[in-house]
Amino acid sequence: MREPTTGRESEIESVLEMLAETPKEIGRIARGHDDGQLHRPPAAEAWSARDIVAHLRACADVWGRSIGRMIQEDHPTIRYVSPRGWIKKTDYLDEDFRASLRAFAEARSALLDTLRTLDMAGWSRRATVTGTTLGRDATVLLYARRIAEHEVHHLDQLRRTLPR
Numbered sequence: 001m002r003e004p005t006t007g008r009e010s011e012i013e014s015v016l017e018m019l020a021e022t023p024k025e026i027g028r029i030a031r032g033h034d035d036g037q038l039h040r041p042p043a044a045e046a047w048s049a050r051d052i053v054a055h056l057r058a059c060a061d062v063w064g065r066s067i068g069r070m071i072q073e074d075h076p077t078i079r080y081v082s083p084r085g086w087i088k089k090t091d092y093l094d095e096d097f098r099a100s101l102r103a104f105a106e107a108r109s110a111l112l113d114t115l116r117t118l119d120m121a122g123w124s125r126r127a128t129v130t131g132t133t134l135g136r137d138a139t140v141l142l143y144a145r146r147i148a149e150h151e152v153h154h155l156d157q158l159r160r161t162l163p164r
Contacts, residue, residue: 118140
């Protein structure tokens with residue numbers, strides 16, 4: 001019989017589930033839509049499905065690197081990097097939607113492999129983040145939850161962009 005989880009263990013399980021579900025949900029939302037629909041914004045100044053996935057990839061890159069540093073280094077100081085600035089250094093906005101989603105899913109799988117190896121102390125590893133209006137202390141769990149919650153918002157945006 002499985003032992004009951006603590007509140008923190010339950011939170012970690014929830015975050016891992018959300019992170020694992022995002023690439024699958026993007027695929028479900030996009031199913032049945034052609035390249036034109038995936039690459040075309042629904043309105044002026046709106047993001048296309050491709051733009052949304054590109055943004056999620058940039059966020060995952062930036063925040064995932066921060067998680068990696070927290071795991072590998074003892075309480076590093078990490079200068080905040082804006083995912084909106086980072087994306088300009090990539091070709092994500094020009095990539096085909098499906099290729100971009102595959103790359104996102106592969107990177108997500110690697111992040112999940114890393115996170116699933118952590119014990120409670122690993123989830124609590126910290127960094128000091130600078131370069132924001134308020135310097136802050138962050139943990140692996142905080143950053144993983146931040147990624148997951150941020151993606152929920154963009155999944156809703158994607159559903160509005162690609163209605164059934």
